[in-house]
Amino acid sequence: MNLRTPGPIPIPDEILQASAKQMINHRGPEFQDLVNNITQGLKQVYRTKNDVLTLTGSGTGSMEAAIVNTLSPGDTVLSVSIGVFGDRFAQIAEAYGARVEKLTFPWGTAIDPNVLKETLEKMPNVKAVLVTHNETSTGVTNDLESVGKVIKDADKLLIVDAISSLSSLPFYTDDWGCDVVAAGSQKGWMVAPGLSFLSMSERAWSAFKESRMPKFYWDVGKAKSYLDRGQTPWTPAIAIMYGLEVSLKMLIDEGLDNVYDRHKAMGDKVREGVNNIGLELFAAESCASNTVTSVHIPDSIEAKELLGSLRTDYDVVIAGGQGSLDGKIMRIGHMGYVPDKDLTEALGSLKSGLDKAGFQPKYSGARG
Amino acid sequence: MNLRTPGPIPIPDEILQASAKQMINHRGPEFQDLVNNITQGLKQVYRTKNDVLTLTGSGTGSMEAAIVNTLSPGDTVLSVSIGVFGDRFAQIAEAYGARVEKLTFPWGTAIDPNVLKETLEKMPNVKAVLVTHNETSTGVTNDLESVGKVIKDADKLLIVDAISSLSSLPFYTDDWGCDVVAAGSQKGWMVAPGLSFLSMSERAWSAFKESRMPKFYWDVGKAKSYLDRGQTPWTPAIAIMYGLEVSLKMLIDEGLDNVYDRHKAMGDKVREGVNNIGLELFAAESCASNTVTSVHIPDSIEAKELLGSLRTDYDVVIAGGQGSLDGKIMRIGHMGYVPDKDLTEALGSLKSGLDKAGFQPKYSGARG
Numbered sequence: 221m222n223l224r225t226p227g228p229i230p231i232p233d234e235i236l237q238a239s240a241k242q243m244i245n246h247r248g249p250e251f252q253d254l255v256n257n258i259t260q261g262l263k264q265v266y267r268t269k270n271d272v273l274t275l276t277g278s279g280t281g282s283m284e285a286a287i288v289n290t291l292s293p294g295d296t297v298l299s300v301s302i303g304v305f306g307d308r309f310a311q312i313a314e315a316y317g318a319r320v321e322k323l324t325f326p327w328g329t330a331i332d333p334n335v336l337k338e339t340l341e342k343m344p345n346v347k348a349v350l351v352t353h354n355e356t357s358t359g360v361t362n363d364l365e366s367v368g369k370v371i372k373d374a375d376k377l378l379i380v381d382a383i384s385s386l387s388s389l390p391f392y393t394d395d396w397g398c399d400v401v402a403a404g405s406q407k408g409w410m411v412a413p414g415l416s417f418l419s420m421s422e423r424a425w426s427a428f429k430e431s432r433m434p435k436f437y438w439d440v441g442k443a444k445s446y447l448d449r450g451q452t453p454w455t456p457a458i459a460i461m462y463g464l465e466v467s468l469k470m471l472i473d474e475g476l477d478n479v480y481d482r483h484k485a486m487g488d489k490v491r492e493g494v495n496n497i498g499l500e501l502f503a504a505e506s507c508a509s510n511t512v513t514s515v516h517i518p519d520s521i522e523a524k525e526l527l528g529s530l531r532t533d534y535d536v537v538i539a540g541g542q543g544s545l546d547g548k549i550m551r552i553g554h555m556g557y558v559p560d561k562d563l564t565e566a567l568g569s570l571k572s573g574l575d576k577a578g579f580q581p582k583y584s585g586a587r588g
Numbered sequence: 589m590n591l592r593t594p595g596p597i598p599i600p601d602e603i604l605q606a607s608a609k610q611m612i613n614h615r616g617p618e619f620q621d622l623v624n625n626i627t628q629g630l631k632q633v634y635r636t637k638n639d640v641l642t643l644t645g646s647g648t649g650s651m652e653a654a655i656v657n658t659l660s661p662g663d664t665v666l667s668v669s670i671g672v673f674g675d676r677f678a679q680i681a682e683a684y685g686a687r688v689e690k691l692t693f694p695w696g697t698a699i700d701p702n703v704l705k706e707t708l709e710k711m712p713n714v715k716a717v718l719v720t721h722n723e724t725s726t727g728v729t730n731d732l733e734s735v736g737k738v739i740k741d742a743d744k745l746l747i748v749d750a751i752s753s754l755s756s757l758p759f760y761t762d763d764w765g766c767d768v769v770a771a772g773s774q775k776g777w778m779v780a781p782g783l784s785f786l787s788m789s790e791r792a793w794s795a796f797k798e799s800r801m802p803k804f805y806w807d808v809g810k811a812k813s814y815l816d817r818g819q820t821p822w823t824p825a826i827a828i829m830y831g832l833e834v835s836l837k838m839l840i841d842e843g844l845d846n847v848y849d850r851h852k853a854m855g856d857k858v859r860e861g862v863n864n865i866g867l868e869l870f871a872a873e874s875c876a877s878n879t880v881t882s883v884h885i886p887d888s889i890e891a892k893e894l895l896g897s898l899r900t901d902y903d904v905v906i907a908g909g910q911g912s913l914d915g916k917i918m919r920i921g922h923m924g925y926v927p928d929k930d931l932t933e934a935l936g937s938l939k940s941g942l943d944k945a946g947f948q949p950k951y952s953g954a955r956g
Contacts, residue, residue, distance in 0.1 A: 414825030
């Protein structure tokens with residue numbers, strides 16, 4: 221299967237094999253080594269001196285952890301959304317009793333830092349700002365450096381969903397002033413889903429001390445005190461940690477800048493390929509993501525049928541749209557180690573599938 | 589390594605191999621088959637017609653899910669505790685604002701159903717009762733059938749932590765009237781940690797509708813609506829689910845009654861072996877667990893040194909005591925498929941380790 225969804229992604233063999241190792245005692249010295257190695261590797265990829273905690277759960281779990289560990293019911297937060305996952309961040313904050321103010325930008329576009337700046341100036345009560353770095357549902361990457369600067373200039377807590385960016389796209393936790401950064405194992409980290417990560421700055425720990433949202437499983441205070449002795453409070457997803465230890469070594473050995481360049485090249489290739497087929501990209505070019513490419517599904521084509529035929533006839537799995545984009549876009553994932561031929565074949569299959577479905581490109585000269 | 593902790597436990601090879609399969613789309617038909625198969629298997633092992641949901645997280649996550657999905661802040665709950673995990677259930681309920689009444693029994697003993705009955709008669713306001721089926725920290729199994737009857741006669745919601753019992757010890761969700769039952773993958777299910785399970789009776793679903801504790805990640809309403817279309821709300825721990833599909837087939841093919849008998853035989857063997865060494869069992873014989881055996885550490889022996897030497901000299905990993913039992917007991921796990929020789933060797937190593945440490949059994953004739 222040529223799995224071209226934006227997570228889970230194909231896992232390199234050596235990582236799969238590492239995940240199949242036998243269990244160990246999570247209260248013993250072997251586990252201490254494992255979790256300490258992983259924590260060091262995570263900090264390198266996060267590019268941070270902050271604490272980075274490994275939590276057992278999906279990426280959404282780390283988003284919830286980010287909220288409940290820093291906020292109290294009644295706190296005002298500004299949720300900046302450019303898609304489904306930005307909206308989810310707001311929903312979590314609302315579920316736990318925050319007063320959520322919303323700033324949304326049209327799906328397919330990025331946050332405008334100037335608009336954000338003006339908004340924050342009008343909202344002195346905002347305690348924290350929730351930002352998605354890379355919006356998987358629309359294939360858009362926010363300029364987190366500029367966005368972060370605005371939020372830091374306004375002296376707010378910066379809480380970031382970096383689930384589909386961190387380990388693939390340039391990310392600088394400390395340089396960009398990110399207080400809390402959530403990530404998930406099944407993305408560019410190249411391991412199975414089931415682990416999520418959370419970094420906490422000193423400012424975030426101060427917020428933690430004041431935070432009164434209820435928490436137990438996601439309590440990062442517990443996670444930190446156990447990590448200090450090489451453990452986790454609850455029995456962790458050891459097999460996925462085995463894989464992660466290998467994948468972190470691969471990422472760091474390759475060099476993070478090279479990893480970013482490779483993702484940029486994959487993004488360029490897919491966008492060019494999609495253009496050549498005569499399809500229209502959904503995300504604005506200036507902010508198109510290098511981990512997932514969103515593509516308009518032509519009016520003449522039934523999304524479900526196209527994606528179904530790609531799967532059954534070509535063994536290529538491309539994701540559909542989420543929420544209001546269901547049936548309107550498709551999303552091609554390109555994170556992790558993707559052999560060039562897999563992208564070439566996916567694009568070729570997409571062209572063939574569209575041909576079969578009778579697609580006629582709008583633009584003459586396309587598909588040249 | 590002869591891993592004799594009460595979870596994680598050694599995983600059979602075929603399950604390890606299954607867990608190393610390549611990723612699939614968690615929104616596609618292959619995943620639908622996987623989650624539907626697993627759900628059917630889980631229901632068989634739970635012996636229930638209730639919904640059983642698969643959540644990505646540690647067992648403690650399913651305990652939290654049990655609480656936040658059925659209760660509201662201010663609700664009175666009775667927490668019946670015989671050890672660390674019973675206390676944890678109370679802590680979770682407290683963290684989310686429940687009024688927690690506590691009924692505790694001495695560590696090493698089981699719940700006395702008559703005392704529970706009297707207690708409930710004095711507490712008409714109790715909405716739900718939190719019960720641990722098998723208390724991993726003390727090696728005690730409660731008589732959940734009798735306990736459940738008392739709770740059902742009192743017309744209370746019965747919320748059960750069955751993490752270290754279900755799939756190993758006799759368990760009858762429906763016959764015993766269990767409304768909510770939490771379980772975790774790294775125990776007798778014989779897979780890696782990272783998945784937890786939760787069953788919900790009709791009464792539990794009614795409680796869910798009224799429940800006002802905040803929730804998002806653990807929201808079983810979302811889990812149920814996604815499961816109805818063969819999905820999970822958040823990206824699930826697919827690799828562990830691959831393993832679970834195989835382990836459920838093994839359990840069901842063997843026959844649950846045979847699985848229970850096998851665990852009974854392992855419990856008997858370990859208790860007899862420990863007695864023969866001249867050590868004293870911690871749990872009362874009438875309620876000693878067949879998944880984990882707790883053993884007094886003789887006064888003359890330093891627990892940390894003994895367990896350390898068993899690990900380094902004999903490659904046998906036995907767990908220490910938790911909480912106030914730290915240094916006072918050791919716990920020998922015997923859940924899942926344990927080759928007889930592994931138990932024999934563990935007991936032999938324990939005897940040798942004690943000999944080396946200069947242990948003299950109290951009872952003449954012991955160690956015959």
